[in-house]
Amino acid sequence: MAAGRTAELQRFIDGTEAAIMARAPDYPDAMAMAARIFSALKTKGGDAPGNPPARQEACRHLEQALGKAHDSPGPPGPIAELADAFAALEPEFTWHRRLQSAQEPGGFHDNHANAIIVGKGGLEDRGDALIGVSLVAPDIQYPRHRHPPEEIYLVLSPGQWMQNDNPMAAKQSGDLVHNPPNTWHAMRASEEPLLAVWCLWLEN
Ligand SMILES: [Fe+2]
Known part of the structure; x- marks a missing residue:
């Protein structure tokens, strides 16, 4: 455990790493970045400014998604372990x-919520x-977007995902979902809420 990190945050990080590494054989192209991220996270970052806990309207769906x-x-x-770790950390x-x-469009504003766990603005x-x-x-639907950093989404509760403007896939x-740099991507919840963890590596 990284010195100075809370047990709850460490459990969330460990759970995310375990869930991603469990799928290494299926996503070999994503593993170099995953290794960089979780190697870096062996050392604690800086203390966060202590943003107050806050929820959004969409969080009414959190219990069902978890x-x-x-x-x-x-x-x-x-994934079951990570769901438990998520629930334990979520009050922060x-x-x-x-x-x-x-x-x-489409009611997105009141029907989504994001939170940063580690990184600028996170815990x-x-x-x-x-x-x-x-x-x-x-x-x-979560809007189509892209960004220079490479990214891995880890799906916690099922949904539809788009990459490179191909049709949505369950x-x-x-x-x-591994997005190389600047890949266009989006996601859409089906009849149940969608919940995912995303990981980006910002140094190249
Ligand atoms: Fe993204």
Whole structure:
């Protein structure tokens, strides 16, 4: 455990690492970045400014999404453990809306929420890696976007995912979505809320 980090945050980081590494054989192209992120996270970053915990309207769907993740098919595994770690840490999250979300169509503004776990604005301040979570209400689409940093999404509760403007494809709990730099991507919740962890490596 990284010195100075709370047990709850360490459990969340360990759970995210375990869930991503459990799928290494299926996503070999994502593993170099994952290794860089979790190697860096062996050392604690800076103290965060202590943003007050906050929730958004969409958080009314959180319990259902975590339940879906926890009870995903198959024997208990890393996603169930990560769902428990998520629930234990979540009271500290400063849930916020995506920048300029009010301009997005389709009810997106009031039907999504993001939180940063490690990185600028998160529970641990650091500039090398960014880990956050997104919650999307049923039948709502998270806008198409892209960014220079490479990214891995870890799917906690199932939904639809788009890459490179290909058709949306269903992803299940535990699946990864690996976005090389500047890949256009989006996601859409089905009839149940979508919950995912995302990890970006900011140094190249
Ligand atoms: Fe993204």
